[in-house]
Amino acid sequence: EIVLTQSPGTLSLSPGERATLSCRASQSVSSSFLAWYQQKPGQAPRLLIYGASSRATGIPDRFSGSGSGTDFTLTISRLEPEDFAVYYCQHYGSSFFTFGGGTKVEIK
Amino acid sequence: EVQLVESGGGLVKPGGSLRLSCAASGFTFSSYSMNWVRQAPGKGLEWVSSISSSSSYIYYADSVKGRFTISRDNANNSLYLQMNSLRAEDTAVYYCARYITIFGVVDIWGHGTMVTVSS
Numbered sequence: 632e633i634v635l636t637q638s639p640g641t642l643s644l645s646p647g648e649r650a651t652l653s654c655r656a657s658q659s660v661s662s663s664f665l666a667w668y669q670q671k672p673g674q675a676p677r678l679l680i681y682g683a684s685s686r687a688t689g690i691p692d693r694f695s696g697s698g699s700g701t702d703f704t705l706t707i708s709r710l711e712p713e714d715f716a717v718y719y720c721q722h723y724g725s726s727f728f729t730f731g732g733g734t735k736v737e738i739k
Numbered sequence: 740e741v742q743l744v745e746s747g748g749g750l751v752k753p754g755g756s757l758r759l760s761c762a763a764s765g766f767t768f769s770s771y772s773m774n775w776v777r778q779a780p781g782k783g784l785e786w787v788s789s790i791s792s793s794s795s796y797i798y799y800a801d802s803v804k805g806r807f808t809i810s811r812d813n814a815n816n817s818l819y820l821q822m823n824s825l826r827a828e829d830t831a832v833y834y835c836a837r838y839i840t841i842f843g844v845v846d847i848w849g850h851g852t853m854v855t856v857s858s
Binding site: 668682723 | 776783786789798800834838839842843846849851
């Protein structure tokens with residue numbers, strides 16, 4: 632069973648700053664099936680990145696994903712006020728979905 | 740507009756049952772695999788169950804296997820989750836979600852329905 636560990640648990644940053652979120656898998660996974668989601672309070676998650684680095688439809692280019700093997704990163708180049716939220720990584724393998732525990736990006 | 744609308748949540752006693760429904764619209768429901776994903780209060784996301792477009796393939800998380808049953812009615816664009824032997828730890832918002840098999844991602848989420856298991 633693959634476990635996804637996200638770090639840090641909370642990231643305190645100011646608007647305009649760069650955010651770097653980490654997702655580490657307990658074993659090597661296919662980057663084709665690594666995704667990132669954003670969730671705001673009281674809302675359903677929203678798909679940001681799929682295939683580790685491809686932006687979903689309508690996602691601004693300040694969001695980027697990278698990584699391979701066991702280490703993946705979501706980068707927000709310049710935080711906008713609407714980007715303060717919780718971010719989850721997710722892997723799909725053997726017909727099962729696994730989510731990381733989430734990283735909260737909060738306003739400093 | 741592509742939309743998923745869940746219903747059927749509520750308060751139920753431990754050991755009780757509940758059936759969640761999800762009405763899909765705005766897309767060809769019968770062409771997509773579907774998921775249920777849940778989120779306990781203040782916690783992260785947990786995948787619950789998946790069903791393929793024709794119901795040929797069904798999968799469950801270990802935490803619900805043997806207690807929950809996923810099903811769908813393509814003629815009525817509906818997804819279901821029958822939940823039996825409910826436990827306090829099943830308390831969560833349950834999301835109906837469409838997933839894209841070739842990418843292994845959920846691209847459309849419902850707004851969720853709250854299930855509370857408490858005596």
